[in-house]
Amino acid sequence: MTRTVAEVVIDALQKAGAKRCWGIVGDTINHFTDAIRKSDVRWVHVRHEEAGALAAGGEAYMTGELALCAGTCGPGSLHFVNGIFESHRNGAPVVLIASDVARTEVGLNFPQELDQRKIYEQTSVFCEYISHPEQARRIATQAAQAALSKRGVAVIIVNGDMFTQKTEDRLAWHVHRPAPVLRPSDAEMTALAEALNKAGTVTIYAGIGAREAAPQVVKLAAALKAPVVHTSRAKEFIEPENPFNIGMTGILGNRAGVEAIDAADIMLCLGTDFAWTQFYPEGKHVIQIDSDAAHLGRRAPVGLGLVGDVGDTIEALLPRLQPLEDSTHLDKALKQWAEDQRAYEKSAEGKDPALIHPQTVAHMLDRLAAEDALFTADGGSPMVWLLRHLTANGNRRFLTSLLHGTMANAYPQAMGLAAAYPRRQVIAMCGDGGMSMLMGDLLTLVQEKLPVKLLIFNNSSLGFVEMEQRVEGLLDSYTDLQNPDFARLAEVCGLRGWKVENANDLEGAMQSWLAAEGPALLDVKVNRVELVMPPKVTAGQVASTALFGVKAVLDGRAGEVVSLLRDNFLR
Template identity: 30%
Template sequence: MSPVTLTDAAAPPVLADKNQPTADLSVSQFLLEQLKAWKVERIYGVIGDANLSLLDELGKQNAIRYVACRHESAAALMASAEAKLTGRTAVCLATSGPGVTNMLNGLADAAMDRAPVLALSGQVETAKIGTRTKQYVDQQKLNAAIAGKSELVTHADALPELMEQALVRGLLQGQVTHLSIPKDLYSVKVKGEIKPYSAHLHQPLAAPDNEIAELAALLASAERPVLYIGRGVKQTAEDVLRLAEKLSAAVITTLPARPLFPNDHECYAGGLGQAGSEASSVLLSESDLIVMLGATWWPDDYVPTQARIVQVDWNREAIGLGHPLYKGVVGDLGQIVPKLAAAEHLSAKDRGAWRTRVREVCTGWKRQIEAEARADGTPIPPQRVMKTIADHVSDQAIVAVDTGDHTLWFNRIFQAKAGQDILISGRWRTLGFALPAAIAAKLCYPDRQVIAVAGDGGVVQTLMEFQTAAGLRLPIVLVVLNNGAYAMEQDRMNVAGMNLIGSALRPPDFAAIAEACGGSGYRASSAAEFEQSLRQALTGSKPALLDVRTAAAPVPHTKI
C-alpha cells in the first residue's frame, strides 16, 4: 500500500483494504468457541426446532457440557444457581416461541439476584421475522422487563460484538443478557475473532483512603454498632469476624450469608425479617450505627429508623436503595474490610455495656430456637426438620432452599457452618427453585454434598427435573416438607379471616414419583424416621427424595 499524505482528502481510510480477521467458523461454532474462551463449562437447555444446529455442534465437542432439562424455566434456574454459586457467567438455551417464554421465570430469578446469566434462544428464519409464522414472538419485547441487554442477531458478522457486549455486561453488572439467533444463521460463516476473557474485568475497585478513614472514624465513635452482612463479604469473612470482635458489634446476616459468620458466636443475632430472628430486630432498634457490608435486603417492618446507616458495596447503584443512608462507600469489600479490621483505634471506646447487652439478647434467642428445635410430634414440627438437616449435612454442604413457609423456618432454625453455601431465590422468590439449583450445584461441585429443601406446594413446579438428576446420576437429596397446603398463604389468610380457597393441597406420592424417575424415595412421619431416612439418603449413590409429613405450624409474626 502506498504512503498516504494528510493533505490527500480523496484518500480512503488507511485500513480500508484490510480484510476483517476471521476464525472461519459458523455461527454455531463461533458461539461455542467464544463461550469456551470465557470458561463456560455447561449449557442448560431444552431441545427445539430453532436450536437443533447449535445442539449438533455441542454434540461434536467435549469442552462444554450440555445438560438436557425437562423444562426451560428449570434450565434457566440451573443457570441462575450456577452463577450465584460460582460468580461466573452461566448459560441456558431455549427454542423460539414457547421455549423462550418458558425460560422467563428462571431468568427473572437471575435478574433479581444479579446473577450473570446469558440466555440463548433460537428464532424463526430471518425471512419470517415479524410474520404470522409458527412460534414467532418478538423476543426482545418479551425479555425487556428482565434482560439488561436483549438483541436479535440479524447478521452473522454482528455475532462477535454482540457476544462480547453480552458477556461483559452480564459479568460486570450482574445482569441477564439474551441473544436471539434465527435458525437459518447457524451455518453462516462469521467474520471476526474470538475475544478472550480479560483479567481487567475483575480488577478490584479501590475506595479512596480518605473514605475508608472516615468510615473507620464513624465505627470508632459508635457506642452500639451492628454489622449487617450479605454474600458480598464472601471473600473476606475472616476479616468481618475480626472487625465485629474489635467493635463488640452485633452481627446480622442475610440468608445466603449465614455461613459467612460463625452461627454459634456470642455476637451473632441471626437473620433479618420474618424469616430472621427477634434478636436482630431488638438489637437494630437499640443500635446507633448500622454498617451494611455487601447486603441489600432491607425489610421495612423489621428495621429501625433511628440509627445512622452506612453501606459499603461494589455496586454503587445498590447503595441507599430503599432505605435511609448516612454514608455510602463504593469499593471492593476485599480491600475495605481488612483495612477496617486492622484499625487499632476501633476498640478504644469502652463498649462493655453493649457487649453485655448483645450477648444477653443473642443467648436468649439461641435458647428459644433450641427449645423450638427439640419439639416432637406427628406430623413432625418444621423446626425439628430444620434442626435435623443442620445436624446431619456435611460442613461443606451446599443447601438449596425453595420458596415457601419452610424458607422462614429454615432461616430461623438452621445453624450454618463456615464451609457451607446456601442458595435461594432471593428477591424473585419463585416456587420450584431448590431442585434445579441443587442439580446445578452438584454439577459444579461433584465432590460436595448437595441437599435441596422444598415444600409440597413448590416442589411440583419443577419435580420432573428429578428425572434429570437421575439421568445424570447425581446423588443429591431432596427433602419435601409435606403439610398438605400452601402453608404461608394459608396462615396469612387465616390471620386475616379470609376464605381459604386455593390454599389446600392433595400432594401426590412423592416417594413413588422419585422411584419412577430412577431415584430413591423415602417417607417419614416421625422425627426418628426422618433422621434414619436422611442418613441413608445422604450416603446413597443416586438422587433421593424424602417425603416428610410436617406439621402446619404458623411462623411467628404471620400477617397478611
Template identity: 30%
Template sequence: MATSKKKVWYKVLDNKNELPEGRVKTVTAAHKGICLTHFEGKYSALDNKCPHQGGPLGEGSIENGMLRCPWHGWDFHPQTGVPPGGYDDGIETFEVKEENNAIYVGVEEEVPHETTVSDIMVETMVNWGVTKVFGMVGHSNLGFADAMKRIEQKGKLNFYGIRHEGAAAFAASAYGKLTGKPAACFSIAGPGATNMFTGMWDAKVDRAPILALSGQVATQVVGTGNFQEVDLVQAFGSVAEFNHRVQSDSRHAELMSLAIKHAILKRDVSHLTFPDEVQERKAKPHAKAKTPEKRMTTLEIAPPKEAVDDAVALIRKSKRPVIILGHGARAYKKQLAAFAESLNAPVVTTFKGKGLISDYHPLGGGVLGRSGTPIASWFMNESDLLIVFGASFSNHTGITPKKPIIQVDFDPLALSKFHKVEVAVWGEISRTLEIFEEELKSGINALDQTKEVAERWKIWKEEKAKRLLETSDNGVSSIAIFDAMNQLTPENAVMCVDVGNNAYSFGRYFESKEQDFLMSGYLGSIGFALPAAMGAWTAVGDERPVVAVAGDGGLCQYLAEITTLVKYKMPIKLIVLNNHELGKISKEQRAGEFDVWQTSLSNPNFAEFARSCGAWGKRVENQEHLKAAMEELFAENGPAVLEVITDVNLI
C-alpha cells in the same frame, strides 16, 4: 476433470426382515436421513426429505403403489422417487445392497466440517469461562446445539438437558449466585424461550450473572405470524441488560464477548437469540474465537476518602456496633469475620446472606427479619451503629432506619436506595475493609459483645427446645426437621431453599456452619430449590454435598427434574416438607382476614415418585423415624429424596 467423491457403505438394517413388504422406515447413513422402502420385493433408499416442505418420507406409507408424504400427501414412486407424471421435483435415490441378510446404503463420503458462526460463538463462550449450559434442544436451535456438541466432545463444556426451560434458567441463576460467574440457559424459539423468563428475572433482581441463549425462527418469516414466532429481543427487553439478535453480518465473536462481559461486570442478564438460518452459516474465512484476555478491568474500587473519613469517625465513637451482611458480601466472608473480630461486634445477616458467618462463631447472631432469630433483632435494637455490607434493605429483612447506618456497596444506586443513611460508602468490599482496618488500628471504643452473643444464643436454644416438644398427630413439626438437619447435614454443604413456610422455618431454625445458602431472594419464586440444586452441583461437583429443601407446593412445579438428577447422576439430597397445603398462603389469608381458599393440595407420594424415576426415596410420617431416615438420606451416594409429612401449624 472433476474427481468423483468416494462412496461409503453404511449398515442401516441388521436384518432385512425388520422392514416388511409394502412398508417404509427412516434410517440414517452417517448424518444423512434416508427413507428406506420395501416394495415389490426390492429395498430402495430415497432422501428422507419431501421436496415440498421437507416432510419425513420415512414416516409416510405406500398407498396404491406410491410413497405418500405424511405431511401433505405428495406422492413418489417408492423405488425411483419420481412423482406421478414425471415432474422435475423428484427425490434423490441412493444405492442399496444386501449382505448376510443386512441392508446397506451407499452415500458419498462426508466432507470435513466447515467452521460455522455457531462454532465461533460457542468457542468464544467457553473461552470466557461459560462452560455449563442447561437447556433443551429443539427444532429452532439445532445448529447452535450441534456446535455445543462438538465442544462438549472435546471436554470443554457440559450440557445438561432439563425437562423444562424454567428449570434451566433457575439452575443458571443459582450457578451465578454461588460462583459469581455466568452459566447459560438454552432454549428454542417461542414457548421454550418464554419459559426461561422467570428464572432470568430471578437472576436479575438477585444480581447474578447469567447468559440466556435462544433459538429463533428464520428471519424471512419474522412478522408473518409464523409457528412459534415471538419477537424475543422485544420480549426480553425488560429483563436483559444486554439483548441482541445475532445476524449474518454480526461480529460474532465480539457479540458473544460483549454479552458475557456485560453479565459479569453488571451482574445481570445477557440474552442472545439466533435466527435459524444464521446458526449453520459458514464463518467468515479469517473469523476467530475471542478470549477475555485484557478485556476485563479489576473491580477493586477504593471508596472516596470523604466517605471513609466519615465512616471511621462513626465507628470510633460507637460503643455497640453491629455488622449486617447481605448477599452482596458473599465473596468476602473471611475478611468480614476478621473485621468483626477487630471490633468484637456481633454479625447478623439478611436471609439471602444466611451463612456468611457461622452460627457457631462467637460473634454470629443468625438471620435478621421475618425469617430470622430473636438474637439478630435483639442486637440490632440494642446497637448504636449498624455497619451494613452488600444488603439491599428489603422490607423482608427489616433493617431499621432509626439507627445510625454505614452502608458499603459496589453499586452506587443501592446506596441510600430507600432512605438516607449517615454514611454511604461506594466501593468494593474487600478494598474498603482494608482501608477501614488501617484507619482503625487505634482509637476503637467498642465494647466486647462476645459474652452477650453467647447469652442470647442460650435463651434462643432454650426456646427452641420447648418448641421441639410440640407434637401432632397430623405430622412432624418443622423445628424437628431442622433440628435433625442441624445434627446431620454435612458442614460444607451447598443448601438450596424454596419459598414458603419451609423457607421461614429454615431461616429461623437451621444453624449454619460452613454451608452456603441459595434462594430466590427478591423475586421469591416458588419452585426454585430443586433446579437451583442442579446448578449448584454443576459448580461444585463432588467436592461438596448439595442439599435442597422444598415444600410440596414448590417441588411440584419442577418435579420432573428428579429424572434429570438421575440421568446425570447428580447426588443431590432433596428434603420435601409435605403438608398438603400452600401453608404460607393460608397464613396470609388469615392475617388479611380472608377465608382460607384454594390452598389445599393433592400430592403424589414423593418418595414413590422418586423411586419410579430411579432415585432413592423414603417417606417419614412421625418424628421418631425422622433422624434414622435422614441418616440414610445423607449416606446415599446418588440422588435421594426424603419426604416428611408435616403439620402445617407447627412451623
C-alpha cells in the same frame, strides 16, 4: 478458516468458562446444539425450560462461573422466563441463547415469532441480537463479560438461520476479568472513621456484598465491639467463625438481630440492599457502604453513603479507628442471640411421634448432613427452616429464592449444583407445592445421573400462603393440596424413595436416604398448623390471628384453632 455462527458462539462461551448448557433441543437451535455436540460443553436435557434456567442459575451462582441455557423460538424461549428472573436476581452469571424465527419471516407475524428483546431486557445485564455473522464472537464475548462482571443474566438473541451462516472469525475477542481495588476517597474515609469513633454503640449489618470480606468484617466488629447482623443471603458467608454474629433481622430473623439494630447509635450497612424498610431504625444514623452507588439510600435515609468494596474499605478504615473498650452493647446482643438459638432448638422438640414438626426435620438434617453439603430450599417455609436451623460452617453452601420469591426453585437449582459438584452431597429442601409444580424434571435427575437428595416437607398445603392468610385475619382458602405418594412416584421415575409419617422412623429413614447412591427422595408428613414466628409479634398480628380464630370457630373449624395454639404457643 470459516466457521458457522453456532460454532463461533459456543467456542467463545466455552473459552469464557462455560461447561454446561441446559435446555430442550428443537428447530431454531438445532444447529447450535449440533455445535455443542462437537464441543467440550455438556448439553443437559431437561423436561421444562424453567427448570433448565433455575439449574443454570444454581450452577452459576455457586461456582461464580458462566453457565448456559438455550431455547427454541417462541414457547421454548418463553418457558425460561421465570427461571431467568430468579437467576438474574440472585446475581448468577448465566448466558441465555434465545433463538427466533428465520430472518426472512421477521415482522410478518410468523408462527412462534416474538420480540425477545422486549421480554428479556428487563431481566438481564446484556441483551443483544447477533445481526451479522462477523458479530458472533464479539457479541458472545460481550455477553459473557457482562454476565461475569455484573453478576447477572446476559441474553444473546439469534435467528435460527443465522446459526448456519459462515464467518471468517478473524478478530480474537475474549473475556477480561479484572480485579480492581474499590474504596471511598481519603476525605470520605476520614469522615467515616470520625463518625464511628464518636458513636457510643455500633451494629454492623452485613449483606451479600460482604460475601468475600468475612475476615475483615470480624476485624471491624472486634475494633468497634459491634454485634454483626446479617441478611438471609449472607448467612453462609458471615455466620461461620464469627464470634460477633447474632443472626438476622427481618420477618425471617431473630430477636437479637432486631434489637441490636434498634439499640445502636449507628447502623453500619455493608454490602446490603435489604428491601424491607420497616426493619431499619427510625431516626437513627445509618451509614451505608456499597459497590453500587445506585443502592445508597434506596431503602432508608442514610447519613453517609459511600461507594466501595466492603473488604477494601474495611482494610483502609481499620488504621483510622480508635478501638472501643466498652462491650456492653455487644454482650447484651450475644446473650439474646444465645436465647434465640435455644428457642430454635426448643421448637424442634416434639412429644407426639405422630406429629412431626418441620423444625424437627430441619434440625435433624443439620446434624446428619455432610459438613460440606450444598443446600437449596423452596421459597416459603422450607426457606425459613434452612435459615433458622441449618448451621453455616464455612464449608456448607446455601441457595434460596430470597429476591424473586418463586415456587419450585429448590430441586431445579440443586440439579445445577449436582452437575457442578458431582462429589459433594446436594440436598434440596422442597415444599410439596414446589415439588409438584415441576415434577417432570425428576426424570432429568435420573437421565442425567444427578445425585440430588430431595427432602419434601409434606403438609398437604401451600403452607406459607396459609399462614399469610391467617395472620391477615382471613380464613385460609384454596391452599389444600391433594398430593400423590411422592415416595412411590420417585420409585416409578427411577429414584429411591422413603416415606415417613411417624417421628420414630425419621432418623433411620433420613440416614438411609442420605446414604443412597444417586438421586433419592424422602417424603416427610409434617405438621400443617405451623406458624413461622417473626422476631417480634406486633399487636396487629395478634389481633389479626385472633380474628382468624373467631372466623374459624364460626366456620366449624375449632379443632384447627386448638391445634394452632397447642402446636405453636403451648409447646
